[in-house]
Amino acid sequence: MDFDLKTNEKGNLSIGGADALELADKYKTPLYVIDETRIRENYRRLHEAFSQHYDNFKMYYACKANTNLAVMRILEEEGSGIDAVSPGEVYTSLLAGFDPSRILFTGNNVKNEELEYVVASGVTVNVDSISQLKRLSKLPGTNGMKISIRVNPNVGAGHHEHCITGGPLSKFGIMEEEAVEVYKLAQELGFKPVGIHSHIGSGILDPEPFKLAVESLMDIAGAVHQDAGVEFDFIDFGGGIGIPYTPEEKKLDINLFAEKIVGLFKEKLGEYKLRNPTMCIEPGRYIIGDTSVLLTRVNTIKQSYRKFAGVDAGFNTLLRPTMYGSYHHVVVADKPNAEPTQKLDIAGDVCESGDLFARDRPMPDVEEGDLFAILNAGAYGFTMSSQYNSRPKPAELLVKNGKTEVVRERETFADLLTKQNVPVRLLK
Numbered sequence: 190m191d192f193d194l195k196t197n198e199k200g201n202l203s204i205g206g207a208d209a210l211e212l213a214d215k216y217k218t219p220l221y222v223i224d225e226t227r228i229r230e231n232y233r234r235l236h237e238a239f240s241q242h243y244d245n246f247k248m249y250y251a252c253k254a255n256t257n258l259a260v261m262r263i264l265e266e267e268g269s270g271i272d273a274v275s276p277g278e279v280y281t282s283l284l285a286g287f288d289p290s291r292i293l294f295t296g297n298n299v300k301n302e303e304l305e306y307v308v309a310s311g312v313t314v315n316v317d318s319i320s321q322l323k324r325l326s327k328l329p330g331t332n333g334m335k336i337s338i339r340v341n342p343n344v345g346a347g348h349h350e351h352c353i354t355g356g357p358l359s360k361f362g363i364m365e366e367e368a369v370e371v372y373k374l375a376q377e378l379g380f381k382p383v384g385i386h387s388h389i390g391s392g393i394l395d396p397e398p399f400k401l402a403v404e405s406l407m408d409i410a411g412a413v414h415q416d417a418g419v420e421f422d423f424i425d426f427g428g429g430i431g432i433p434y435t436p437e438e439k440k441l442d443i444n445l446f447a448e449k450i451v452g453l454f455k456e457k458l459g460e461y462k463l464r465n466p467t468m469c470i471e472p473g474r475y476i477i478g479d480t481s482v483l484l485t486r487v488n489t490i491k492q493s494y495r496k497f498a499g500v501d502a503g504f505n506t507l508l509r510p511t512m513y514g515s516y517h518h519v520v521v522a523d524k525p526n527a528e529p530t531q532k533l534d535i536a537g538d539v540c541e542s543g544d545l546f547a548r549d550r551p552m553p554d555v556e557e558g559d560l561f562a563i564l565n566a567g568a569y570g571f572t573m574s575s576q577y578n579s580r581p582k583p584a585e586l587l588v589k590n591g592k593t594e595v596v597r598e599r600e601t602f603a604d605l606l607t608k609q610n611v612p613v614r615l616l617k
């Protein structure tokens with residue numbers, strides 16, 4: 190198993206030095222628990238792996254993975270930039286203290302009022318389509334503006350079809366073969382294009398597709414430099430670095446990965462005589478995925494046609510298993526390393542059949558009242574949660590060296606109803 194489980198002297202799961210059982214008792218379940226130290230370690234490990242081979246290197250945390258303000262503050266302190274995919278993420282990032290110069294806005298199917306907002310906030314815009322480019326050019330204050338363009342390098346990869354964002358079926362970016370023309374158009378429209386970007390998918394544990402995409406993007410950048418005369422300030426390879434979710438998956442050797450990617454990058458810089466641009470990546474999952482667990486309590490053991498362990502979280506709390514069929518490792522918090530004795534379906538409390546965290550999962554003996562820890566829940570966990578079935582969203586807890594702070598309060602029933610208005614004529 191390539192993710193570390195820490196236990197304390199009682200044999201209970203320890204998260205950032207705090208006892209999972211005590212946290213669940215004190216703060217109730219379901220509960221997201223985030224380990225601050227691990228966020229910092231992940232950031233530094235990745236940054237070091239790349240920057241030791243090329244010092245003009247920057248990371249833009251893809252905040253759609255987790256937009257908790259405390260998480261954003263930690264990454265701001267670490268020196269990260271932000272990849273924001275919506276005006277709301279730009280707003281959140283600014284509030285978290287990121288200077289606009291450290292924020293890249295990579296929207297898709299962006300409407301004009303959103304463009305106005307991001308231009309006014311002073312962040313760098315990464316353009317996704319010719320339509321967007323033309324509409325952007327009509328906005329006041331965009332003449333001479335520095336922009337980047339997202340290219341689909343015709344290579345895709347990812348842990349699920351929904352997470353492949355490059356290749357011929359993807360809705361993202363402009364096509365490889367139109368890149369030179371689009372950069373020329375950007376210049377004609379009065380922009381100063383200084384960046385090029387691609388993001389081919391998410392949850393990549395195999396370096397090969399990523400290397401292909403880097404190679405392809407560098408060839409495109411080379412052509413744009415030579416044929417449109419663009420001098421690149423930055424070349425951005427997007428995010429997508431995966432983490433192991435199943436016990437069988439192996440961690441990507443990040444040092445080897447970085448060495449290969451940077452090697453290729455430098456080789457292509459030389460080939461196309463590109464001048465020392467900043468190399469950028471946009472990790473989301475890698476930074477935050479393994480930093481958090483979702484604690485949820487077993488309230489029902491049911492022997493139906495199958496054996497179910499029913500818990501007090503559902504796809505409203507953690508959508509990935511239902512949405513992508515994703516595997517999340519589940520341990521019993523007071524015996525996280527216990528050997529399996531049976532196979533169970535782990536089901537949530539949402540009224541839908543698809544509300545399952547696991548089917549036929551080998552598990553040790555489990556009783557009602559046991560606490561489950563769903564691992565690797567930090568990325569696309571809380572951010573994809575909803576109030577479906579009128580269930581208030583859970584709390585988020587930040588742990589550092591055993592000390593805990595509530596960084597998002599548990600919602601109440603009243604929160605389910607904010608923003609609703611009942612017309613006066615319907616009032617009772």
Ligand SMILES: *Cc1c(COP(=O)(O)O)cnc(C)c1O
Nearest residue numbers: 251388391428429471472473474
């Ligand atoms: C989602 C996204 C990322 C991050 O993907 P991860 O797989 O979480 O690293 C990076 N860049 C863009 C443009 C994205 O949309």
